[in-house]
Amino acid sequence: MKIAVLKETSEGERRVAATPETVKKYIALGATVSVETGAGDAAAIADADYAAMGATVGPRADALKDADAILAVQGPDAASIAGAKPGAYVIAALDPFRQRERIDGYASAGLSALAMEFMPRITRAQSMDILSSQSNLSGYKAVLDGAAEYGRAFPMMMTAAGTVSAARVFVMGVGVAGLQAIATARRLGAQVSATDVRSATKEQIESLGAKAIFVQDVKGIEGEGAGGYATEMSDEYKAAQAALVSSHIAKQDIVITTALIPGRPAPRLISDAQIASMRPGSVIVDLAVEQGGNVEGAVAGQVVERHGVKIVGHRNVPSRLAYDASALFSRNLYNFLSAFWDKEKAAPVLPEDDEIVKGITLTRGGKIVHERLLAA
Ligand code: NAD
Numbered sequence: 001m002k003i004a005v006l007k008e009t010s011e012g013e014r015r016v017a018a019t020p021e022t023v024k025k026y027i028a029l030g031a032t033v034s035v036e037t038g039a040g041d042a043a044a045i046a047d048a049d050y051a052a053m054g055a056t057v058g059p060r061a062d063a064l065k066d067a068d069a070i071l072a073v074q075g076p077d078a079a080s081i082a083g084a085k086p087g088a089y090v091i092a093a094l095d096p097f098r099q100r101e102r103i104d105g106y107a108s109a110g111l112s113a114l115a116m117e118f119m120p121r122i123t124r125a126q127s128m129d130i131l132s133s134q135s136n137l138s139g140y141k142a143v144l145d146g147a148a149e150y151g152r153a154f155p156m157m158m159t160a161a162g163t164v165s166a167a168r169v170f171v172m173g174v175g176v177a178g179l180q181a182i183a184t185a186r187r188l189g190a191q192v193s194a195t196d197v198r199s200a201t202k203e204q205i206e207s208l209g210a211k212a213i214f215v216q217d218v219k220g221i222e223g224e225g226a227g228g229y230a231t232e233m234s235d236e237y238k239a240a241q242a243a244l245v246s247s248h249i250a251k252q253d254i255v256i257t258t259a260l261i262p263g264r265p266a267p268r269l270i271s272d273a274q275i276a277s278m279r280p281g282s283v284i285v286d287l288a289v290e291q292g293g294n295v296e297g298a299v300a301g302q303v304v305e306r307h308g309v310k311i312v313g314h315r316n317v318p319s320r321l322a323y324d325a326s327a328l329f330s331r332n333l334y335n336f337l338s339a340f341w342d343k344e345k346a347a348p349v350l351p352e353d354d355e356i357v358k359g360i361t362l363t364r365g366g367k368i369v370h371e372r373l374l375a376a
Contacts, residue, residue, distance in 0.1 A: 001031045001347035004067035005050075006081075007039040008059065010074045012033055012315060014042035015329060017071040017092065024053040024331040030346030032056075034063040043322035050228035068347065071333055072260050073326075075113070078105025078299060086110030089331060093117045096362055097372055103373065107363040109287035114331065118370075120359040121229075128336040128356070132176045133284045133328035134318040138287055139180030139258065141317050143169070146254045146285045147188065147308045149303060155189025166191045170252040171210070172245075172269050172294065173259030174201040182208045194246070196259075197237070213248055215240045229262045245269065258287045258364060265292035272296045272306065277350040280308030289313035 003026055007020040016039050017024070023033045033055040041079065045140055047057045056062075058283060065082050066072065072092040081090070087110060094115040106113040116130045126132070146169075147154055156166040169185040171178045178194060182205065185192045190285040192210035194201075205212040215237060233241070249255060255278075259267050266288035275284070275297065286298040297306045305311070318325040336356070340348040350357045352364075362370045374376040 001030050001069065001345075002067045002108070003033045004063040004070045005033065005035040005039050005055075006063070006072040006076055007036040008042070008073050009076065009080065012319060013074055015073045015326045016040045016043050016045060016322075017046060017073050017326075017330060017333060019327050019330045020049040020053045020055075021327070022056045022334040023050055025338070027054045027332055029341055030343070034058065034067065036060045036063045040326070043326040045323070045326070069113075069337070073329060075099055075102055075106075078102055078109055078111075081111075082109070082305055084111060085110065087112065089114055090184075091116065091336075094362060096370070097376060100376070102375070103362055107366055107368050110366050111362050113362040114360045115362050115370075116336070116360060118360045118362075118372075119336075124339075125336075125356050125359075128332050128339070130329055130332045133332055134325055135176040135178045137321045137325050139177035139256075140184045140318040141320055142177070142256045142258070142285045142312075143181050143184040143188065143254075144286050145312050145314060145317075145320075146256060146283045149283045149312055150254055151281055153301055154185070167253045168193075168208065168251060169254045169256065169353045170194065170213070170248065172196075172255065173288075174198075174205055174255045174291060175258060177258040177262070178256070179204060179208065181258065182210045185254070185256075186210065190254070195241075195245070197233055197241075203365075215242065215244055230259070232264065232267075242271075243270075246274055246277065249274050252278065253282050255282075255284045256287065257284065259294050260288055260291055265293050268296065269294040270296060275309050275311070276307040278307070278309050282308075283310045284310065285312040287317060290315055315366065347365070 026033050035050045035057045039046045051057050069089040075092045075094040089112045091114045096115050119125050119129050126326040153164050155166045167190045170191040171181045174196040175195050179363045183193050193213050194205045194210050195213040202212045284293040284295050288294045289298045289300045298311045300313050301315045303312050337348045340350050342349045
């Protein structure tokens with residue numbers, strides 16, 4: 001089994017899909033690994049570090065030649081991997097709904113495309129879940145990005161010259177990113193509150209020492225659907241949530257929004273009028289900006305100012321912590337491949353009817369096979 005590791009070509013993408021640590025592990029399983037020159041540069045990993053673990057390092061064409069699996073963070077353009085062996089796996093975050101043409105290209109080239117972001121949320125697959133590993137880092141970085149834009153301190157400080165009061169941080173959406181944002185803001189000494197539509201998060205918020213801000217006594221309050229994800233809420237709930245948030249948000253210094261609903265645009269949580277109610281100098285970080293945004297006026301890739309409030313909308317936040325994000329992403333890929341490893345063949349064997357394999361396989365044998373893509 002030959003594994004190729006590509007250098008990313010998407011704008012602003014600094015991560016890499018294998019680190020020297022995972023290269024060593026693949027080789028220990030009996031694979032050979034070929035890394036494209038400079039693949040780790042943007043994540044501060046040198047070609048020599050890969051070579052020291054036993055990988056060959058060279059141009060893309062050499063890495064791709066006879067490769068059985070092609071690893072990347074974001075799906076490569078089909079043209080850029082022309083010449084790859086038919087039947088080879090392309091394993092990456094493939095963004096299937098927005099990159100349909102690219103996925104069709106993989107199918108025509110006879111490649112087996114595996115979309116890692118479609119990993120089912122089952123216990124067995126937890127260590128393979130790129131959405132979790134990358135969201136965790138995003139939640140952390142969102143707080144640091146907010147703190148960097150905020151012209152005041154986070155912790156309460158009692159000094160000889162007087163007391164500095166603690167920053168008030170409000171986290172909206174308490175999934176993986178939100179929980180990490182709460183923990184990070186607490187570590188920095190902020191007074192933290194948080195909200196979500198899934199009532200199960202209330203206990204998690206409180207166990208991290210933050211205050212839970214929840215809509216009470218409204219129908220459909222559970223908010224939890226398939227796979228533990230959120231569902232779209234009733235109009236009654238949305239109105240109650242907006243009223244609750246309006247009174248709370250005016251007293252906050254930093255707001256971090258992370259709310260997503262699978263398969264739908266991100267829910268709008270903060271209106272322009274609510275932004276206007278905040279104190280000048282406050283900061284909002286919208287982690288959902290690339291999915292349509294939780295915050296009115298947020299712009300992907302920019303920090304904008306509205307009513308004296310800064311709205312931070314960085315794209316690809318995990319890539320801003322490229323080294324750690326690469327390490328976790330690489331382990332997710334390794335955990336997936338090694339779980340299906342056949343020692344005798346020194347290659348993974350992926351049974352078509354396995355829940356994980358079925359969940360992530362987009363193309364096989366020249367065709368689109370994933371039901372969500374066939375239905376789209
Ligand atoms: P996500 O990224 O899809 O969404 C972020 C959060 O936004 C969620 O908590 C969601 O409930 C919340 N949200 C949606 N609409 C909202 C609204 N209108 N107002 C406020 N909040 C709103 O979520 P996620 O980080 O992927 O986590 C979803 C769940 O999946 C969690 O329970 C998590 O623990 C679970 N999970 C399970 C596994 C596994 O078993 N393998 C892996 C990862 C996450």
